[in-house]
Amino acid sequence: MFLVVTEHDESGDGSEPLVRRRVLKAVGLTLAGVLVLGIGTAGWAYWHLNHNIRSVDIDGALGDNRPAKVLPTPSSSASPLPTGALNVLVLGSDSRSGKANAELGGGDSGGARSDTAMVVHIDEGRTAATVVSIPRDTLVTRPSCPTPSGGTTSVAYGTMFNSAYALGGPVCAVKTVESLTGVRMDHYLEIDFSGFAKLVDALGGVTVTTDEDIDDDQSHLHLKAGTHLLDGTHALGLARTRHGIGDGSDLGRIGLQQKLVKALLEQISSTSLPTSPAKLYQVADAVTGSLTTDTGLDSLGELTKFGQSLGSLSADHVRTVMMPVVTAPSDANRVVAREPEAGELWASLK
Structure with missing residues (x-):
């Protein structure tokens, strides 16, 4: 010039x-x-975020031997976004692969467990939701599941709920949840240790109030009772801790996980992601980089459409509950579904 x-x-x-x-x-x-x-x-x-996402063809693997889909009520709405009710199985995996996961407590590369399991029911209209936590220590009947090699696993009675994922991955986890609940899982979402921690950091942390001191060397978490702004590592520690609270069981941990879910929803709603492309990309990269979905949500376009359809869902309209359980007769350290309350809960989500 x-x-x-x-x-x-x-x-x-x-x-x-x-x-x-x-x-x-x-x-x-x-x-x-x-x-x-x-x-x-x-x-x-776009290419990077789209190729971050891993997927599993759960519908193809399980076929038609599943609970029936809930058909949406016909609507005169001209909205291009879906509004029907959905049930989504959300797993937080104790992944043992990758350096980042290992540093966050994932252990060796010998496998993975479903450390956290939640059935998220989104009401028709998508303005309210119910999150039902399933204790991983629940004893269940694990159905026969297809394996990647083309074979099948044997039915197992009175076995740990989270053994389904450890044995047969997402496909067996979905089939076990459907067998336990009688509810069709429309979608599957899984995020691992490092992805959760990166998401919290990308959002600038998450504010959580604890009712008691937490002192847990195993999850590397030491917090006084009160309100805390947690970074990704400490938020993950809060989601995983069990020995530093209550009786040290999985039931106490679920209460903290549910509190953390609502805090994350509030943080996301208060963060101006659309007006900050850099932060939006950072959050999207954190989520997609450690995400596994079913094939119905395995593209950035489908995930975006799904997220947009939840635009009117606020944290105030998300109810968190735990599947009703009682101590297992065969093992004081395990639980089983308490009936008829558990069955009534699942029936309400159909």
Whole structure:
């Protein structure tokens, strides 16, 4: 640009139109370059986020031998977004693969467990939801599950709920939940240790109030009772702690996990993600980078559409409960579903 102006000043031949054309050409090329760079960056970001997502074809693996789908009520709404009720199985996996997960307590590379299991029922209209936690220490009948090699596992009676994921991954986890509840899981979402911690950090932390001191060396969490702004590592510690609270059982931990879920929803709703592309990308990268879904949610477009359909769902309209349980007759350290209360709860989600 400077060279063009100097040439014009020295010529004195009245060639202003030529100079103007050169200036406009330079500006035009610059803007074009910025535009191409912007489009290229956006395209790369979309490709990156889209390829972050891992998926499992649960419908294909389980076939038709499942609880019936709930058909949506016909609506006259012209909204392009879905509004029907949904049941989503959400697992937090104790993944043992990858350096980041290992540093957060995932252990060796010998496998993974479903450390947290929640059935999220989204009401028709998608303005309210119920989150039902299933204790991982629940004794269940684990059905025969298909294996990746083409075989099947044997039915197991009185076995730990989280053994389904350890044995047969997401497919067996879904089938076991459907067998336990009689409710069709429309979608599956799984996030591992590092993904959860990165999500909290990307949101700037999460504010949680604890009712008692927590002192748990195993989850590396030491907190006084009160309100705390937790980073990703400490939020994960809160989600995992069990030995530092109550009787040290999984039931006490579930109460903290449910409190953390609501706090995260409040944090997300109070964060201006749409007005901050950098933060939005950071959050999206954190989520998709450690996410496994069913094939119905395995693209950025489908996940975005799903998220947009929940735009009217606030934390105030999310109810958190635990599946009713009692101590297992065969093992004082395990629980079983308490009937008829558990059955009535699941029936209300159909």
